[in-house]
Amino acid sequence: MATTNTDLQRRDWLLGAAGAALLATAPSQSFAHGAEAHLEMWSNEGCECCGQWAKHLQNYRFDVTQRQVEDVAAMRKQLGMPEKYAGCHVARVGRYVIDGHVPALDILRLLREQPSAIGLAVPDMPNGSPGMERGDRKDPYQVLLVGFDASATVFKSYP
Structure with a gap:
């Protein structure tokens, strides 16, 4: 035919x-890694910014389990993240530890690049980071790649 x-x-x-x-x-x-990535998060009970950070991750298709604990510092220590990089909450995704309000895109980059490291951290609670949106207030902050020797290098800077 x-x-x-x-x-x-x-x-x-x-x-x-x-x-x-x-x-x-x-x-x-x-964002395929996000769709496949389960992130387990430990935070203090009733912390609103932690819940907002979890929603931010879910918008990038992470499967988030949020656990309320009395001592986030003890969980951080158990996961191997040095206290000097402490943020508001701590999480684990795959073999990495995520501490504080780390943007989802940086976590996805971490999962894609697979560096030899403990994980990522945003120390403290900078305004404008995911979960810490406060109107127009934005503090400059850095996402740190934390090494097994407790050193850190800048993974990404936010103005």
């Missing part, structure tokens, strides 16, 4: 539509 011009146009249209559909889903595909 001979292929007609209409058949070729239909095939081209279907291929174009399939390509457009793939492009439309590209942003969600770039």
